[in-house]
Amino acid sequence: MTPTDTADVSAHQALREPARQWFESLRDKICAAFEAIEDDAVKQNSPVLPGHEAAGRFERKSWNRLNEDGSPGGGGVMSVMHGRVFEKVGVNVSTVQGTFTPEFAATIPGAAEDPHFFATGISLVAHMCSPLVPAAHFNTRMIITTKGWFGGGGDITPMFPESAEAQDDAARFHAAFAQACNAHDPEYYPRFKAWCDKYFYLPHRNEPRGLGGIFYDRLNSGDVQEDFAFTKDVGLAFLKSYPEIIRSRMMEPWTPEQREAQLIRRGRYVEFNLLHDRGTLFGLKTGGHTEAILMSMPPEVKWP
Numbered sequence: 001m002t003p004t005d006t007a008d009v010s011a012h013q014a015l016r017e018p019a020r021q022w023f024e025s026l027r028d029k030i031c032a033a034f035e036a037i038e039d040d041a042v043k044q045n046s047p048v049l050p051g052h053e054a055a056g057r058f059e060r061k062s063w064n065r066l067n068e069d070g071s072p073g074g075g076g077v078m079s080v081m082h083g084r085v086f087e088k089v090g091v092n093v094s095t096v097q098g099t100f101t102p103e104f105a106a107t108i109p110g111a112a113e114d115p116h117f118f119a120t121g122i123s124l125v126a127h128m129c130s131p132l133v134p135a136a137h138f139n140t141r142m143i144i145t146t147k148g149w150f151g152g153g154g155d156i157t158p159m160f161p162e163s164a165e166a167q168d169d170a171a172r173f174h175a176a177f178a179q180a181c182n183a184h185d186p187e188y189y190p191r192f193k194a195w196c197d198k199y200f201y202l203p204h205r206n207e208p209r210g211l212g213g214i215f216y217d218r219l220n221s222g223d224v225q226e227d228f229a230f231t232k233d234v235g236l237a238f239l240k241s242y243p244e245i246i247r248s249r250m251m252e253p254w255t256p257e258q259r260e261a262q263l264i265r266r267g268r269y270v271e272f273n274l275l276h277d278r279g280t281l282f283g284l285k286t287g288g289h290t291e292a293i294l295m296s297m298p299p300e301v302k303w304p
Contacts, residue, residue: 009110011224012148016118019142019228020095023122024077026140026235027093030124031058031079033243034091037250038083046084047253049129056083058091063289067098074098078292082299085250087129090295095120096286104285109218110147117286118144121152122235123279125296126242127269131262133249134158134169134210135269137296138238139279140231148224150231151217153177153192154238155200156245157210157269159262169245170211176241177214180233184226192216202272209272217278263302270301 038055058081065073076094097118105111121141128135140152156173158166174193181188196215201208214234219227273280273296283293 008220008222008224009144009146009148012142012144013118015142015224015228016120016144020093020120022228022232022235023093023120023140026232026239027077027079027091027122030091030239031081033239034058034081034086034089034126037085037243037246038081040247041084041250044251046250047130048084049087049259052082052084052087052129054084056081056086061291063292065096065098065289071098076289076292078289078295080295083129085129085133085246087127088299089124089126090292091122091124092292092295093120093122094289094292098286100286108143108145109149110145114146116145119282119286123295124238127266127298128246130250130252131159131254131258132165132252133246134166135266135298136173136238136242138235138242140235142228142231147220149218149220150227151219152231152234153196153213153215154234154242155196155210155213155215156242157265159258159265161211165249166211169249172245173211173213173241176237177234180230180237181214183233184230185221188216188230189214200272202268202276204271204275205268207268209268260302263300264304266298266301267303270297273297 035057042055058079061078064075067073074096076092079091081089100108100111100115100117105115119141121139123139125137126135135157138154142150156170158169160166178189192214196212199215221227280293
């Protein structure tokens with residue numbers, strides 16, 4: 001499923017503003033849900049990581065991008081929170097446009113013919129205080145060159161992936177994405193789950209990053225409105241499932257040994273994002289904001 005010819009790119013162009021507005025509204029919904037979790041954790045006297053006693057609040061920081069010729073290239077907003085439940089969570093939105101370098105254009109559909117591009121999307125990474133609450137990643141985006149497409153997905157990363165609790169959390173996470181996929185095409189979930197398993201894999205360690213989810217890219221079915229609707233449903237599936245998982249685990253006590261294992265497991269996250277992640281590469285290759293691109297890095301990590 002790859003972008004088709006240029007005949008339908010005008011349909012993607014017409015969605016530039018609606019897509020931007022959707023990603024920003026989804027950001028607001030997710031941030032509100034996460035802040036509500038923080039408040040409830042304080043009210044319920046959840047276990048505390050020293051230094052993270054208070055309920056967190058998102059701090060927003062906007063950034064602007066300039067093209068090489070000095071013309072405006074769009075920008076974005078970083079939303080980052082450090083709190084009682086979320087050791088660090090970032091929910092970033094960006095809308096950028098400009099010109100790919102010839103080298104990078106050769107790797108992007110439709111860019112070899114014309115290097116101009118437009119991209120808008122949302123990206124989220126959550127690293128938790130508790131080693132018993134799984135980390136998670138989510139993003140969705142729309143990209144336009146001489147072709148247009150949607151992409152995104154999400155995956156869950158428990159610190160103890162073989163435990164029964166982690167397996168239960170992953171099952172709930174996958175069920176939400178499966179429901180979103182099945183509402184649009186029964187082939188989507190098995191296909192995008194397999195793509196996620198293949199993508200979020202550390203070949204140098206011969207192991208997966210976590211317990212998966214879905215991943216899709218260059219989605220252009222020929223019905224742009226349908227692809228946009230599916231992408232919105234993927235976001236809503238994450239919004240429904242992940243806060244529920246957090247709430248089901250955030251009151252469980254943990255040990256110093258479990259915290260130590262969590263910090264080591266986080267090293268896998270760093271290795272993947274710096275070595276293999278497409279979003280990191282896209283941001284760096286298109287002159288994105290470095291802090292926003294590297295927002296996915298955990299606040300504390302160890303290697304044995």
